[in-house]
Amino acid sequence: MKMNGARILLECLKKEGVDLVFGYPGGTVINIYDELYNFKEIRHILPRHEQAGVHAADGYARATGRVGVAIATSGPGATNTVTGIATAYMDSIPMVIITGQVPTALIGNDAFQEVDIVGITRPCTKHNFLVKDVRELATILKKAFYIARTGRPGPVLVDIPKDVQIAQTEFSYPESIELRSYKPTVEGHPKQIERAVEMILGAKKPVVYVGGGVVLGNAAAELTEFCRTLELPVTTTLMGLGSFPENDPNSLRMLGMHGTYYANMAMTNTDVLVAVGARFDDRVTGKLSTFAPHARIIHIDVDPTSIKKNVRVDLPIVGDVKGVLQRMIKVAEANKEKVALLKEAMLPWKEEIAAWKEKHPLTYKHASSVIKPQYVIEKLRELSNPDAIVATDVGQHQMWTAQFFGFTAPRTLLSSGGLGTMGYGLPAAMGAQAGFPGRQVICVCGDGGVQMNIQELATIVQNRLPVKLVILNNNFLGMVRQWQELFFDKRYSQTCMELPIDFIKLAEAYGAKGFQATRHEEVEETIKKGFATDGPVIMEFKIAREEKVLPMVPAGASLNEMVLNA
Amino acid sequence: MKHTISVLVENEFGVLSRVAALFSGRGFNIDSLSVAPTNDESISRITLVTGGDEQVLEQISKQLNKLVDVIKVIDFTDGSGIEREMALIKVTAEDESRAEVLRIVDIFRAKIIDVTPKSYTIEATGSPTKIDAILELLRPLGLKELVRTGTVAIGRGAKGWKG
Numbered sequence A: 001m002k003m004n005g006a007r008i009l010l011e012c013l014k015k016e017g018v019d020l021v022f023g024y025p026g027g028t029v030i031n032i033y034d035e036l037y038n039f040k041e042i043r044h045i046l047p048r049h050e051q052a053g054v055h056a057a058d059g060y061a062r063a064t065g066r067v068g069v070a071i072a073t074s075g076p077g078a079t080n081t082v083t084g085i086a087t088a089y090m091d092s093i094p095m096v097i098i099t100g101q102v103p104t105a106l107i108g109n110d111a112f113q114e115v116d117i118v119g120i121t122r123p124c125t126k127h128n129f130l131v132k133d134v135r136e137l138a139t140i141l142k143k144a145f146y147i148a149r150t151g152r153p154g155p156v157l158v159d160i161p162k163d164v165q166i167a168q169t170e171f172s173y174p175e176s177i178e179l180r181s182y183k184p185t186v187e188g189h190p191k192q193i194e195r196a197v198e199m200i201l202g203a204k205k206p207v208v209y210v211g212g213g214v215v216l217g218n219a220a221a222e223l224t225e226f227c228r229t230l231e232l233p234v235t236t237t238l239m240g241l242g243s244f245p246e247n248d249p250n251s252l253r254m255l256g257m258h259g260t261y262y263a264n265m266a267m268t269n270t271d272v273l274v275a276v277g278a279r280f281d282d283r284v285t286g287k288l289s290t291f292a293p294h295a296r297i298i299h300i301d302v303d304p305t306s307i308k309k310n311v312r313v314d315l316p317i318v319g320d321v322k323g324v325l326q327r328m329i330k331v332a333e334a335n336k337e338k339v340a341l342l343k344e345a346m347l348p349w350k351e352e353i354a355a356w357k358e359k360h361p362l363t364y365k366h367a368s369s370v371i372k373p374q375y376v377i378e379k380l381r382e383l384s385n386p387d388a389i390v391a392t393d394v395g396q397h398q399m400w401t402a403q404f405f406g407f408t409a410p411r412t413l414l415s416s417g418g419l420g421t422m423g424y425g426l427p428a429a430m431g432a433q434a435g436f437p438g439r440q441v442i443c444v445c446g447d448g449g450v451q452m453n454i455q456e457l458a459t460i461v462q463n464r465l466p467v468k469l470v471i472l473n474n475n476f477l478g479m480v481r482q483w484q485e486l487f488f489d490k491r492y493s494q495t496c497m498e499l500p501i502d503f504i505k506l507a508e509a510y511g512a513k514g515f516q517a518t519r520h521e522e523v524e525e526t527i528k529k530g531f532a533t534d535g536p537v538i539m540e541f542k543i544a545r546e547e548k549v550l551p552m553v554p555a556g557a558s559l560n561e562m563v564l565n566a
Numbered sequence B: 001m002k003h004t005i006s007v008l009v010e011n012e013f014g015v016l017s018r019v020a021a022l023f024s025g026r027g028f029n030i031d032s033l034s035v036a037p038t039n040d041e042s043i044s045r046i047t048l049v050t051g052g053d054e055q056v057l058e059q060i061s062k063q064l065n066k067l068v069d070v071i072k073v074i075d076f077t078d079g080s081g082i083e084r085e086m087a088l089i090k091v092t093a094e095d096e097s098r099a100e101v102l103r104i105v106d107i108f109r110a111k112i113i114d115v116t117p118k119s120y121t122i123e124a125t126g127s128p129t130k131i132d133a134i135l136e137l138l139r140p141l142g143l144k145e146l147v148r149t150g151t152v153a154i155g156r157g158a159k160g161w162k163g
């Protein structure tokens, strides 16, 4: 059947199983919106800013595991998507972003609302396309979705000029696609896998270090099974939280800059380090020259460029983590006696770890004269549903959430790890809630970052998305203030927010409900009220203003040089 | 250490800038670059020469492989390839130096492709070291202009890049 490009786009989205998009109209996508007007199979959510639309698609993708889709018009609409795209790129989130472009004949003429968005996003997309002919549109979209979700996932942008949206052609969607230049390695080398298990079985002080790749690769169950079978100590990055239950006795919880003392000590003393779907980010390794100095390193990742990028690797396995872990489980099962021996050999190591845990557990100075942010997070865990999804913004509250919430399932923490994008939390929560209307979605923000996309309260209320927004209000750009306190002699340059915001009135202005706690005793009651209230809610907690995130490995220091209480 | 790398890519717009961006994004210089379609019109071959430490080059080579439009990456640094380059050289040639220029051209089996009473323009091909050598001899006579194509390289032996 002949149809125009705009309609073909929607048909392609439908074929890809997309039933929800986040988008913002404008001159060069008006034809797409005109087709959407009568297209009932796709639900469209109108955010109040294109950046938020992309973050929402990202939050949706992280929570559901499906490809998130966002639409924006050319020029300013397109440039507004860039932060959202870069955020998704750094965390390898599968997304397809559709931008309108000026008509092909005008490209390069500085036409009204023209920008070279393909050029601008080249370094922050997995791939991108400019569609020059309507006859290529369907194939390009097929490629876009294929590239976005396979191998190491990532955002793909498709720029569609207005005339291509108007032009007509016969629609047919390719069933499958084969790209000679893009063939992600999915199956790990069987011999390497055997060697890896052998190396682990011969270890005395092994540690498994888990990154976001395990969440993205839907391999949390396999990872947990393998580690539990061998009783291996497991630590995760911020992105890996939830892939191994933090209430497991062998969980070392999060490592790195704000990781636990015992996780970082284990990393420093391990003899066999098993990195799974992780990329040795500088926030995780600390000073590279002293990182895991005694360890032989096994690195499992689907992306060969991750391997040996920052650290030397003794045994690389390129492949899909799920398949690799399944094989590792089989190899371990075939070596039952060796597994038993390993468990015995690890006993002194377990004692060492237990001693570290006892010496410096993950804790904070309790107080009832002020609201401790850590206490709020603990109460949130206690009072929320077991399958609640938590989105965070970026800053101290993000780290407190990562430290004290206790994540036990994958895809329950949505957080901008790689780019550290303030303003991410609220729209991401909105996207997750749109994907799971029936689940509890909590968003934890600081009073700074929440104001970077606060306008999304309108979208949330309009679409009846019952997001529970928790604001840990210290009236500071807290994380930067903490650095200024520790490393700049308390010179609080431009980190005090000065003007107090009445977040309760703000909630009401948008048609949401607001509750506030200013004293320790009010925390529990406020959370209960917030969770019991239908629809979107703001819960604001006036927290101890100069509370710090600890422990902390100062930037550039070794993992075992932690500031424990400053 | 200098590396000569061939990158076989889809013959599409934007590919060259993706490849170049991998270098510029890391603050790396590309010493020379040449691009043209291959016997298969849908595939272009980019040959580039770059320097840098081994670890960084390994990373760049992996990143090149990761680009969606890149079909194959071949590093010829191990001597597995034959490298050639062409240079067009405009050199001052007056009075006694005219004969000297001709002698050098002869020794290097180069060609004179343009003549004026005051200059010769020379076409020289060969390995990059050979081009460097002829330039060294011509430089004292007065180089007016120099154009080099950049290195191209092909693997030794009977096999093509597809094996």
Ligand SMILES: Cc1ncc(C[n+]2csc(CCOP(=O)(O)OP(=O)(O)O)c2C)c(N)n1
Residues within 6 Å of the ligand: A393, A394, A395, A396, A397, A398, A420, A421, A422, A423, A445, A446, A447, A448, A449, A450, A472, A474, A476, A477, A478, A479, A480
């Ligand atoms: C878009 C953006 N701008 C600046 C920063 C730098 N930054 C990191 S954390 C932070 C402070 C965040 O303050 P707030 O949102 O109040 O959260 P808190 O740290 O107080 O919990 C800043 C400014 C950033 N990460 N992102």
